[in-house]
Amino acid sequence: MHPAIDRVLISRETLQKRVQELGQEISHDYRDTCPVMIGILKGSVQFLADLMKSTTVDHSIDFLCPSSYAGGTKSTGIVRLLLDLRESIEGKDVLLVEDIVDTGLTMSYLLDNLRTRRPRSLEICTLLDKSVCRKSQVPIRYRGFEIPDEFVVGYGLDYKELYRNLPYIGVMKPLKTEKNKK
Ligand code: 5GP
Numbered sequence: 524m525h526p527a528i529d530r531v532l533i534s535r536e537t538l539q540k541r542v543q544e545l546g547q548e549i550s551h552d553y554r555d556t557c558p559v560m561i562g563i564l565k566g567s568v569q570f571l572a573d574l575m576k577s578t579t580v581d582h583s584i585d586f587l588c589p590s591s592y593a594g595g596t597k598s599t600g601i602v603r604l605l606l607d608l609r610e611s612i613e614g615k616d617v618l619l620v621e622d623i624v625d626t627g628l629t630m631s632y633l634l635d636n637l638r639t640r641r642p643r644s645l646e647i648c649t650l651l652d653k654s655v656c657r658k659s660q661v662p663i664r665y666r667g668f669e670i671p672d673e674f675v676v677g678y679g680l681d682y683k684e685l686y687r688n689l690p691y692i693g694v695m696k697p698l699k700t701e702k703n704k705k
Contacts (some may be wrong), residue, residue: 527686528693532675533668535690538650541667542570546577548665549618554647557581558616560648563633564588564606565687566622569679570650570667574620582618585610589629602632622679623651623670624640627659634661651675651692668692 524531549558557580562571564586575584588606617637624630630647637645648665656671670692676682677689686693 525686525689525693527682527695528676528689529696531691531693532670532673533678533692536676538667538691539573542573542650543577545665546574547665549574549648550579552578553616553618557583558614558618559583559585559610559612560618560620561608561612562586563619563621563629566679566681567620567650570622570686573621574648580653583610583635585612587633589633602629604636612637612640612642614641614643616644617646618665619645619647621647621649623653623675624649624661624663625653625656627657627661630661631659650678651680655662 525630531615560571560575560578560582562568562584565588571584575582585608586606587604587608590603590605619630619633619637621630624647633669634645646664650667652663652666652669653672654669673694675692676680676695677691677693679687681687682694682695
């Protein structure tokens with residue numbers, strides 16, 4: 524295990540199995556249409572890549588990059604779009620693919636923003652759900668795992684841009700601040 528990780532919360536095998544199930548569910552629900560899966564950068568990259576492979580219906584992908592955490596571990600609630608979609612979503616069936624919904628502030632902002640572009644449908648697929656931390660309610664259609672209020676990394680999720688490559692979801696060891704270094 525990586526030295527920065529205290530414990531594995533969700534193993535590689537458990538992730539892969541659940542993502543397969545989600546892909547099957549999505550394939551069934553969207554069988555009569557050609558959805559666009561929108562990956563929320565950067566955290567959703569591993570999840571999106573695996574989800575695409577387990578989704579058998581034709582679909583396109585696009586990306587959005589919101590910013591709110593500024594490299595730390597707490598949500599600021601201030602959302603900006605650092606990268607916007609390449610294609611119009613007007614009249615399309617849109618599935619937002621997110622790594623984690625925590626306070627829900629980022630997702631609320633994205634839903635409000637995307638609704639103004641008049642998609643035919645707009646749904647959320649999140650790998651992780653920290654619903655105990657919710658400040659803004661968002662309708663989640665597909666959920667991989669419900670997790671407790673702990674800061675997690677791996678499988679796309681970072682701390683200060685690191686650990687996205689880990690194949691599992693792990694809880695980090697307590698951070699060494701000036702106060703608790705000794
Ligand atoms: P929200 O706006 O729902 O509070 O936060 C959404 C974003 O915050 C996620 O897309 C993710 O980038 C980041 N985030 C929330 N909780 C965690 C966490 O436990 N670990 C990591 N690495 N990022 C998180």
